[in-house]
Amino acid sequence: MSETTKSPGKVTDLLIEYTDALCEGTPLPQAIEPDLVDELKPLLETVRFLHGVLQKGSVPEEFARRLEDRLASEWEEMPEKRGRIRQSLRQAFEQLISRALSDEGFRTQLIEDPEKAARGMGLALTPVELAALRTLDSNKLAALIEELDERVSKTGIAGTDLSGLADLFDG
Amino acid sequence: MVKRSEDDSVAAGSVKSASLWEKLGERVGEAPGDAALNLWEILGAKVDFAKYKPQRISHYELSEGRTAQGQVYYALKNPEAGTYLRLGEQELFLWNRMDGEHSIKDMSIAFLLKYGALPIELIINMLATLQTKSFLEKQPANLYQKATQTLSRRAMQSKGMLYLTALKIAGFVLKAFFWMLGGNIVTLRDIDRHVSIFYRRAGRLLFHRMAQYAYALLVIAGITALFVGPLRSQGSATMGATTMAVIYIGLIGTVLLHEGAHALTCKHYGRVVTEAGLSFYLGTLVAFVDTTDMWMEPDRKHRMAVSWAGPYSNLILGAICSLGILIAPWPQVDVVLTSLATVNFILVFTNLNPLLEWDGYYMLMDYLEIPCLRKRSLAFVRNSLWAKLKARANFNREEKIFTVFGLLAGLWTAVVVVAFAIFLPQQIIGWVNSISRWVGKIL
Numbered sequence: 180m181s182e183t184t185k186s187p188g189k190v191t192d193l194l195i196e197y198t199d200a201l202c203e204g205t206p207l208p209q210a211i212e213p214d215l216v217d218e219l220k221p222l223l224e225t226v227r228f229l230h231g232v233l234q235k236g237s238v239p240e241e242f243a244r245r246l247e248d249r250l251a252s253e254w255e256e257m258p259e260k261r262g263r264i265r266q267s268l269r270q271a272f273e274q275l276i277s278r279a280l281s282d283e284g285f286r287t288q289l290i291e292d293p294e295k296a297a298r299g300m301g302l303a304l305t306p307v308e309l310a311a312l313r314t315l316d317s318n319k320l321a322a323l324i325e326e327l328d329e330r331v332s333k334t335g336i337a338g339t340d341l342s343g344l345a346d347l348f349d350g
Numbered sequence: 351m352v353k354r355s356e357d358d359s360v361a362a363g364s365v366k367s368a369s370l371w372e373k374l375g376e377r378v379g380e381a382p383g384d385a386a387l388n389l390w391e392i393l394g395a396k397v398d399f400a401k402y403k404p405q406r407i408s409h410y411e412l413s414e415g416r417t418a419q420g421q422v423y424y425a426l427k428n429p430e431a432g433t434y435l436r437l438g439e440q441e442l443f444l445w446n447r448m449d450g451e452h453s454i455k456d457m458s459i460a461f462l463l464k465y466g467a468l469p470i471e472l473i474i475n476m477l478a479t480l481q482t483k484s485f486l487e488k489q490p491a492n493l494y495q496k497a498t499q500t501l502s503r504r505a506m507q508s509k510g511m512l513y514l515t516a517l518k519i520a521g522f523v524l525k526a527f528f529w530m531l532g533g534n535i536v537t538l539r540d541i542d543r544h545v546s547i548f549y550r551r552a553g554r555l556l557f558h559r560m561a562q563y564a565y566a567l568l569v570i571a572g573i574t575a576l577f578v579g580p581l582r583s584q585g586s587a588t589m590g591a592t593t594m595a596v597i598y599i600g601l602i603g604t605v606l607l608h609e610g611a612h613a614l615t616c617k618h619y620g621r622v623v624t625e626a627g628l629s630f631y632l633g634t635l636v637a638f639v640d641t642t643d644m645w646m647e648p649d650r651k652h653r654m655a656v657s658w659a660g661p662y663s664n665l666i667l668g669a670i671c672s673l674g675i676l677i678a679p680w681p682q683v684d685v686v687l688t689s690l691a692t693v694n695f696i697l698v699f700t701n702l703n704p705l706l707e708w709d710g711y712y713m714l715m716d717y718l719e720i721p722c723l724r725k726r727s728l729a730f731v732r733n734s735l736w737a738k739l740k741a742r743a744n745f746n747r748e749e750k751i752f753t754v755f756g757l758l759a760g761l762w763t764a765v766v767v768v769a770f771a772i773f774l775p776q777q778i779i780g781w782v783n784s785i786s787r788w789v790g791k792i793l
Contacts, residue, residue: 276458280400280470290468324441324476326483327425327434327645327721330653330712332612332660333629333636334605334697 274300404477405450405487412442415648417719425645431484432624434645436721440465441476448480450487527771529630537627541613541639549617557618565666572669575676576691593682600690604667608697609639611663612709615656616641631707650716657712661701668694704755705762718751727756 275297279286289296411427424437426445437445443464447457454473461469480486545553555561613623616639624640631638644653671691678684702710707724715723730752738745745753 273455273459276462276468276470277400277455279468280454280458286468286470324438324479325436325721326479326725327436327642328707328712328715328723328725329640330642330644330657331638331640331707332609332657332709332712333631333638333707334608334660335631335634335636335700 274302400455401453403450403453404448404480406445406448406480407485407487410485411646413646413648418650425648426485427643427646428484432642433483433485434642435479435483435485436645440469440472444469444473444476448486534627534629535635537625537629539625541626542617542623545613545617545623549614553614554618556614565662568673569665569669572666572672575669576672590682593685596686597689600686601693604664604690604694604697605637607663607667608660608701609637611659612639612641612656615659616644619644619647619652619656621647645721650719653716654713657709657716660709661698664694664697664701668698705759706766714755720748720751723751723755724759727752728760731756731760 275289275293278300279289285296288299407428407430409429411429413425413427415423415425417423422439424439424442426435426437427433440461443461444457447460452460457473458469461467477486609626613626616623621641621643624642626639627637629636629638641656644656647653668691671687671694674687675684675691678687701708702713704710704714711724715721720726730749734749735753735756738749
């Protein structure tokens with residue numbers, strides 16, 4: 180399904196380790212040596228994705244910097260790698276989201292049991308993708324869109340009833 | 351589908367509409383299997399929410415603000431429709447993608463990748479609000495609602511003219527009643543141009559620091575005079591036509607000053623005075639100024655200043671009248687000044703009442719940073735309060751505010767509306783008598 184499924188070597192292990200650390204709140208692995216140049220791009224993409232999805236811990240600056248530096252030099256030379264993991268994730272999510280957009284029951288199921296929902300659609304997601312999906316139920320969105328009142332200042336004219344005032348001084 | 355086209359052709363009796371279907375038929379026949387002419391496919395794409403590509407309006411204004419708690423928000427304005435919305439950061443993310451190019455599916459995935467949450471409910475609610483407030487280019491027609499309206503209208507017509515007439519009269523009476531609760535009588539839409547000119551030429555001097563000190567001194571002196579000044583008996587004063595006319599002019603001046611203060615302060619902060627005029631509010635005839643554009647002003651103190659400007663102008667004018675009473679040379683002048691001082695001080699308090707949509711309400715809303723406070727509080731009391739009380743659930747800050755404000759505002763509004771309905775006939779008689787007396791005195 181994805182890059183990590185095809186090459187279940189160190190990258191997948193690292194991602195699972197990283198995901199587990201984020202999910203469990205344990206210290207993040209600091210000493211990752213990114214020697215798997217060919218597979219680093221999907222790794223970075225996934226790390227970024229996980230960072231956005233999980234939101235339970237921050238990517239260690241040192242780790243992110245080393246990945247960034249290493250990948251910056253490789254990125255332009257490997258256009259075919261660009262977006263492969265993003266593409267695979269995108270395809271899986273596209274299918275899930277398309278269904279979720281039109282099927283409220285499926286939407287609930289996706290949030291409650293993403294693995295079952297994905298399996299039901301015949302999608303074989305990687306552990307990382309599933310880990311990402313599992314976090315969806317903890318991401319409650321607070322709708323912040325608000326209508327704004329009309330601000331209309333008013334001064335009562337009838338309230339300053341002139342006949343009443345005249346009565347005050349008639350006597 | 352075919353039957354509908356035939357019916358339409360017959361009903362319309364038009365060669366043009368008949369030929370449209372014929373032409374479509376020919377074109378479909380000419381290119382079988384062509385995706386562009388596959389009507390079912392096109393229809394499928396149109397009704398597929400995931401493929402819907404919302405397009406925001408091209409001309410809009412956006413301003414960034416921050417609440418006292420540091421939360422960033424964005425005020426969105428449609429200058430043509432005169433509508434406003436407040437967005438959070440996540441809604442802004444979606445708004446920026448509503449360019450007619452990104453489908454709901456694209457937006458959902460982009461959102462998921464950035465925020466790690468499925469925004470489906472968020473998008474649905476947001477699109478509904480954007481449509482209601484005219485922030486989307488293509489307003490989808492609500493065909494089902496239109497069909498229901500047409501059917502109910504036909505059903506009504508079939509019940510006979512008498513029934514229809516009775517309903518029309520009842521509708522007119524109800525419409526008049528609701529108009530007197532909040533309908534406009536005169537609306538000046540070009541008011542901003544005049545306010546801008548006046549502000550540039552003279553009005554801005556009113557906001558000079560020295561002017562502010564002068565107002566403060568006047569208010570202190572005026573209120574002091576009110577309490578320590580000599581009491582005068584008004585019994586000997588007669589109410590001639592001239593005195594009444596002066597009071598009337600003074601009252602009109604009071605109203606103009608109050609509304610002018612709002613308008614000029616709005617202009618002082620660089621925003622637009624949308625409109626002004628005369629209207630009804632809960633059965634009371636009112637002069638109004640629309641300063642809704644102040645929502646684009648990020649500083650809530652500035653928004654509160656615009657709302658405060660009206661009552662403050664009454665306070666200043668009331669203070670000036672109080673001081674004038676001390677030196678009034680004739681009883682008639684005394685009467686005029688006492689009347690105006692009384693009215694102005696009353697206006698300060700009535701306008702600061704937050705339970706109806708007077709100036710105090712807008713100030714409270716800005717202070718609490720809860721837009722639509724009244725609407726949301728009443729909705730909370732109506733829909734959620736009893737359930738929460740029953741479940742002995744905890745109330746958060748907003749819910750506590752909604753409960754207290756909603757109950758008080760609801761009660762106060764009910765009292766005012768009921769009083770309006772009960773006393774409306776008496777009020778009308780009073781107006782007629784008043785006019786008769788006026789005419790009599792003038793003649």
